[in-house]
Amino acid sequence: MDRPPVSLADFADLARATLPPGVWDFVDGGSGVETTLTANRTALDRVAVLPRVLTGVERPRTDAVLLGREQAMPVAVAPMAYQRLLHPDGEPALAAAAGAAGVPYVLSTLSSTPIDEVIAATDGPVWFQLYWLRDRGLVADLLDRAHTAGCAALMVTVDVPALGRRLRDVRSGFALPPEVTAANLPGGRDDLAHAGTPGVSAIAAHTEAVFAPALTWADLTWLRERTRLPLLVKGILDPRDAVRAADVGVDAVVVSNHGGRQLDGAPATATMLPEVVAAVGDRVEVLLDSGVRSGTDVLRALALGATGVLLGRPMLWALAAGGRSGARAALDLLAVELRDALTLTGCADPAQARRLRTLTGG
Secondary structure, X not given: OOOOOOOHHHHHHHHHHHOOHHHHHHHHOOOOOOHHXXXXXXXXXXXXXXXXXXXXXXOOOOOXXXXXXEEOOOEEEOOOOOHHHOOOOHHHHHHHHHHHHOOOEEEOOOOOOOHHHHHHOOOOOEEEEEEOEOOHHHHHHHHHHHHHHOOOEEEEEOOOOOOOOOHHHHHHOOOOOOOOOOOOOXXXXXXXXXXXXXXXXXXXXXHHHHEOOOOOHHHHHHHHHHOOOOEEEEEEOOHHHHHHHHHHOOOEEEEOOHHHOOOOOOXXXXXXXXXXXXXXXXXXXXXXXXXXXXXXXXXXXXXXXXXXXXXXXXXXXXXXXXXXXXXXXXXXXXXXXXXXXXXXXXXXXXXXXXXXXXXXXX
């Protein structure tokens, strides 16, 4: 592409032209026939935000507070596995870009770079995302390593008792190349992820072997008692679960359907967000994940009641397209889009955007 990207979708075009087809499908695809993947975008596109006028706003601020700490935007880079699939510099490059842009980076349990190396690569806050593993001792070890390395928050993902059936990966028999490993797991714990078999997703086989399928509220309570870090629970859709998480003492819930990669037929996150916000009130922060593609989407989430969003696939596109510089360019573009959206709705900052009215259906 001769011209620089002017939207996050432009990075998708660059990434698709760069990546092997199997890797592109692993990143781009959803579960089943991808109904929920599509619904995430459809629901966000149906949210119309009612602008205010004559507010005297000339240049809005984009900064916002997430988990008690001021960030340059109400945005964090979502946890995403195996980022060296996209670019040799992988997680350190994306974490460094997030830090330079002033937003948190969420490091996946299935990072292809060890926790301490990612922390060393950025001046910004790193939140550690935890998958619950069958080996409780390994869970405790990951927590200890996250604390020791200086992670600023802990995010536990609760919507993966098993991996959603991702048909693109099944059809391609997708497996990790030898040079990309689950760097935070002991040697040999990701062997199945490298064992390519026609008609079988090696990633799914690895998940079944390593992840604990029966996570309970008692486990979440154990986790809350074990850490003083801010605790987020990612994968909430039902407002009743959000209330129960608040009762356990979490600091934030993330309304997420895993980017349409788990239950195909689950509702779009933008559809459930207002119900979750209404259910928990001011007890916990509520973030939106799944489907965010622009500064306008960030504004929509705020107007629906979210305190912030997680930005996922667009950051992988940008990483694939240009490593650290590509990721930083994408976040800079997002900041421009958010500032424009705030200006056009008469908001001086993201906090005011949460008081805007929304209409569904255009």
